[in-house]
Amino acid sequence: MPTGKRPQASAPGAPSATVPVRHAAAVKGKEHPAAGMERHLNQLVDVALDRRRLPHEDLEHLRQLAATASGRGTALRILVAEYLTSVHRVWTDLSGAGRALEPEDLREVGSALIRAIGEATVALTEGYETAHRAAVRGEEAMRREFVDDLLDGRTDLGRLAERAERFGLRLVGPHSVSVARAGKPFGAGDDTTRYVEEALTARFTTQDVLITTKDSLLVCVSPGAVPDVPDFFATSVRSAVDEPCRVAVSRPRPGPSGIVRSYQEARSTLDLAVQLGLTTPRVDASDLLVFQVLGRDRAAITDLVATVLGGLEEARGGPRALLETLDAYFASGCLNTTTARRLGVSVRTVAYRLDRIRQLTGHDPTDPDQRYILQTAALGARLLDWPSRPLQPSE
Structure with a gap:
């Protein structure tokens, strides 16, 4: 009955004790996702037979391989699937290489192999995800730079159009x-x-x-x-x-x-x-x-508000209540009932205020021909924050 010791190299002419690695080569015309793993797969055999863990440098090598696969655009699931397929072939080669082991030893070898496969799979995933996150961050940084250049106009326009195509625009x-x-x-x-x-x-x-x-x-x-x-x-x-x-x-x-x-x-x-x-x-x-035009000419809009609405300052209590009535009246489609509901006052109060506006400004808000100038002046007053902020001649 064979012992549980690791077999030594075979004598000349006998079957080789080294398991051949024949699955990670490049596929004809296309690089295999598991290309570059030959060293690890041979190491995997030794680790299983010696019942030890994968060395740190081997795991780091796998991380680098996974990062390279990520850069090529290989999907993680394909990389892991190809790795596990390669491992299955290693096990097949190992079991058929004439290394007969005691059942207890076989369990220990299998346990060591499974542990090593798990560590290797984790290393592959870590390397892939780290590279992928770095690529995503790089893409996001490039996109942010492009957006800033696009919206701020800080770069050559011809070059900007070329960069836009990268982002599908x-x-x-x-x-x-x-x-x-x-x-x-x-x-x-x-x-x-x-x-x-x-x-x-x-x-x-x-x-x-x-x-x-x-x-x-x-x-x-x-x-x-x-x-x-x-x-x-x-x-x-x-x-x-x-x-x-x-x-x-x-x-x-x-x-x-x-x-x-x-x-x-x-x-x-x-x-x-x-x-x-x-x-x-x-x-x-x-x-x-x-x-927008009026906002660029503060003097013009100040003159408009002062000329059209200045008379409201003579109202008892100031112009604010009458100005709010104008705003509500125009916002309600010039309907007294709706205006009263918006302001929380009676329809009679609205009618009184509109008449008072006509008296103080000389413009009748109920007259379609005079309504526009009052509405424009009322919106201009919002631009100037009047009457909270006094009108300044310098504006």
């Missing part, structure tokens, strides 16, 4: 930019951002949308040829957040430089909507052009 033709702001800042990779991105890419193609974050805003860049994107973006954002949020949409502009301008316009529109106290969840830049 075509910068040909006009693009619009939508931005969303909520109470909680949006962050890259957070649940809300991923939800919106998945919703948009499921509805449209990755070439039609770029979802990113910048300065706590959620940003969507989309081609003007796909006009449904901003609406769907706004709907997706409202579905993803549990608090009030606002979306601003720019006008489409051509080329990479147009995206920079569109992003700036969308942001300024978002800020302007807050200044104006608009309650609509989506605001289009095209709807606020007149206020």
